[in-house]
Amino acid sequence: MLASKLQERKDVKTVLRQLKSDGVIGISVDCVIFGFDDNELKVLMIKSDMEQFEGKWSLLGDLVHRNEDLDEAAYRILKERTGMSDVYLEQVRAFGDVIRHPAARVVTIAYCSLINIRQHRLEKHDNELQWHKVSMGLDMAFDHPRILNACHEWLQKRVQEHPLGFSLLPQKFSLRELQNLYEAILEVKLDRRNFRKKFFSMNLLDDTNEYEFDVPHRPGKLYKFNYEKYLSQERRKFMGIDF
Amino acid sequence: MLASKLQERKDVKTVLRQLKSDGVIGISVDCVIFGFDDNELKVLMIKSDMEQFEGKWSLLGDLVHRNEDLDEAAYRILKERTGMSDVYLEQVRAFGDVIRHPAARVVTIAYCSLINIRQHRLEKHDNELQWHKVSMGLDMAFDHPRILNACHEWLQKRVQEHPLGFSLLPQKFSLRELQNLYEAILEVKLDRRNFRKKFFSMNLLDDTNEYEFDVPHRPGKLYKFNYEKYLSQERRKFMGIDF
DNA sequence: GCAAAAGTGTTGGAAATACACCCATGT
DNA sequence: ACATGGGTGTATTTCCAACACTTTTGC
Numbered sequence: 082m083l084a085s086k087l088q089e090r091k092d093v094k095t096v097l098r099q100l101k102s103d104g105v106i107g108i109s110v111d112c113v114i115f116g117f118d119d120n121e122l123k124v125l126m127i128k129s130d131m132e133q134f135e136g137k138w139s140l141l142g143d144l145v146h147r148n149e150d151l152d153e154a155a156y157r158i159l160k161e162r163t164g165m166s167d168v169y170l171e172q173v174r175a176f177g178d179v180i181r182h183p184a185a186r187v188v189t190i191a192y193c194s195l196i197n198i199r200q201h202r203l204e205k206h207d208n209e210l211q212w213h214k215v216s217m218g219l220d221m222a223f224d225h226p227r228i229l230n231a232c233h234e235w236l237q238k239r240v241q242e243h244p245l246g247f248s249l250l251p252q253k254f255s256l257r258e259l260q261n262l263y264e265a266i267l268e269v270k271l272d273r274r275n276f277r278k279k280f281f282s283m284n285l286l287d288d289t290n291e292y293e294f295d296v297p298h299r300p301g302k303l304y305k306f307n308y309e310k311y312l313s314q315e316r317r318k319f320m321g322i323d324f
Numbered sequence: 325m326l327a328s329k330l331q332e333r334k335d336v337k338t339v340l341r342q343l344k345s346d347g348v349i350g351i352s353v354d355c356v357i358f359g360f361d362d363n364e365l366k367v368l369m370i371k372s373d374m375e376q377f378e379g380k381w382s383l384l385g386d387l388v389h390r391n392e393d394l395d396e397a398a399y400r401i402l403k404e405r406t407g408m409s410d411v412y413l414e415q416v417r418a419f420g421d422v423i424r425h426p427a428a429r430v431v432t433i434a435y436c437s438l439i440n441i442r443q444h445r446l447e448k449h450d451n452e453l454q455w456h457k458v459s460m461g462l463d464m465a466f467d468h469p470r471i472l473n474a475c476h477e478w479l480q481k482r483v484q485e486h487p488l489g490f491s492l493l494p495q496k497f498s499l500r501e502l503q504n505l506y507e508a509i510l511e512v513k514l515d516r517r518n519f520r521k522k523f524f525s526m527n528l529l530d531d532t533n534e535y536e537f538d539v540p541h542r543p544g545k546l547y548k549f550n551y552e553k554y555l556s557q558e559r560r561k562f563m564g565i566d567f
Numbered sequence: 568g569c570a571a572a573a574g575t576g577t578t579g580g581a582a583a584t585a586c587a588c589c590c591a592t593g594t
Numbered sequence: 595a596c597a598t599g600g601g602t603g604t605a606t607t608t609c610c611a612a613c614a615c616t617t618t619t620g621c
Contacts, residue, residue, distance in 0.1 A: 105348050105350075105390070106350075106351045106388060106390060107348075107349075108349045108351060108420070108431050145349060145420070145431070147348075147349060147422075147429055148422055149422065150420060150421045150422055151418060151419075151420035151421075151431065172417055172418065173417075174415055174416075174417055174418070175394060175415065175417070175418045175433045177351070177388070177393060177394035177433065178393045178394075179390075179391055179392065179393055186390055188351050188388070188394065188431075188433075190418045190420065190431075237562070241562070241564070241565055241566050242566050242567065243567065244567055255573090256573090256574095257572075257573080263565070267562050267563070269562050269563060271563060272611070272612075272613085273572095273573090273574090274574085274575075274576085274612095274613085275610075275611065275612085277574085277575090278575095278576095279565055279610095280565070283565070283567060285567070293573095295620095296571090296572080296619080296620085297570085297571070297572090297619080297620050297621070298570075298571040298572040298573075298618080298619060298620070299571075299572060299573050299574085299617070299618035299619045299620090300572090300573080300618080300619065301572080301573055301574085302573085302574090311567065317566065317567075319480070319484070319510045319512050320510070320512060320514060320583090321484070321582090321583075322484055322506070322522055322523070322526075323484050323485050323560065324485065324486065324487055324526060324528075324554070324560075498600090499600090499601095500599075500600080515584075515585075515586085516599095516600090516601090517585095517586085517601085517602075517603085518583070518584065518585085520601080520602090521583095522582095522583090525582095536600095538593095539592080539593085539598090539599080540592075540593050540594070540597085540598065540599090541591080541592060541593070541597080541598040541599045541600075542590065542591035542592045542593090542598080542599060542600045542601085543591080543592070543599095543600080544599080544600055544601085545600085545601090563610090563611095564609090564610075
């Protein structure tokens with residue numbers, strides 16, 4: 082396992098060297114994998130492979146293979162690095178400044194992924210793979226601070242127009258957990274009653290008739306997200322210029 | 325001029341051949357340039373250079389040079405193909421399916437650009453460069469239908485959260501023109517009185533005290549968009565989950 | 568009984584919608 | 595005079611924001 086990892090790294094370096102000498106541009110994918118735990122928005126990072134970035138943290142990235150689509154590359158990287166599949170994943174945008182990679186010209190496509198930290202225990206720990214608070218100013222390699230920031234902003238927008246957030250929660254969750262999630266992502270405080278009203282009125286949650294347990298206070302009801310209900314609903318029609 | 329164009333094409337093909345033989349992935353930028361004329365949303369297209377796509381229409385694209393940022397490449401392509409600069413331009417996303425380019429593996433980054441058709445008369449007409457209705461089902465090369473579609477959807481969203489639309493209008497415009505623009509982009513009908521109320525209440529328009537002329541009806545007042553007013557305004561705060 | 572969070576309704580204001588008539592201009 | 599779009603106001607509804615007390619559980 083470790084051997085194959087090292088092998089892989091070597092290949093990357095070889096390819097990078099080749100790209101550099103050819104004067105050709107490389108393409109990579111970087112996965113920004115968000116999780117939610119302890120009422121904090123987290124992101125998965127590894128210790129950088131590159132000598133120039135020794136000790137710095139890096140997003141999960143790799144060069145795109147010639148025979149795989151960008152999305153496939155993103156799923157592959159996710160799988161290789163974390164052992165996870167069946168997670169939410171969406172492209173955010175490309176980052177392609179000339180100077181962003183020290184070894185060669187590499188354009189990277191950033192992908193956002195949302196996973197449930199508890200459900201998908203980390204199976205691998207290569208390169209000190211671990212969760213970090215998004216808010217904490219990590220010492221990062223490349224232009225990864227910028228990429229992480231762009232992905233966080235993307236998430237803030239996206240989570241308000243599409244029900245992504247549930248991917249970050251356990252299948253059954255209390256409304257308090259859901260609200261904590263939104264507060265963590267959006268970095269705002271929300272009114273509890275209005276928040277509940279809002280989500281109940283959207284008619285997307287199924288009551289499980291189960292309750293929290295082992296909590297040192299009155300246990301809350303647990304709900305499940307019903308994606309079919311979401312799909313079958315009329316999408317809000319346009320207008321209301323919003324600037 | 326024509327000679328240099330041909331020269332350029334040859335270079336592209338050479339590079340593509342090189343990329344193919346190397347098994348390396350190429351990077352291009354495709355510009356989706358929207359305009360607004362005759363109350364229709366238009367897009368700039370050229371006749372494709374590629375033999376495989378003879379007779380088909382193509383977005384304005386080119387390989388990214390090794391020493392230029394992606395944004396720079398987009399501005400360059402715009403300038404080379406249309407002679408225009410100082411236009412609105414923003415990255416949308418990358419398209420990187422394995423099979424999207426017949427000659428080689430090429431990942432393309434799509435950019436949206438908005439220009440005022442009347443103000444920037446087309447200075448060049450290489451490859452039959454011309455405006456086409458977005459709604460009209462053109463016979464397009466590559467995966468350009470998909471890219472155009474994604475960019476149109478991007479525009480529909482973006483124009484409602486940021487005042488881009490003014491880039492498509494003359495400096496001085498009537499409210500009717502503004503409304504026609506939004507109706508064309510969003511493909512909806514809007515109520516005239518509510519539309520006016522909305523934009524006046526946003527306090528972004530300066531009254532020029534001028535009027536339309538040469539119109540076969542009562543002339544409308546002309547307004548200018550005031551970007552400073554926009555910047556100085558409080559941006560709407562979050563919340564209001566919107567699914 | 569105390570701490571901690573669950574659960575619940577009402578009200579006022581703002582914004583969105585729907586809708587109809589008179590006005591200014593060119594022909 | 596008439597056709598065309600410019601310009602305006604009001605009533606209704608919907609959505610959002612603000613806000614306080616009672617309930618259930620663990621300790």
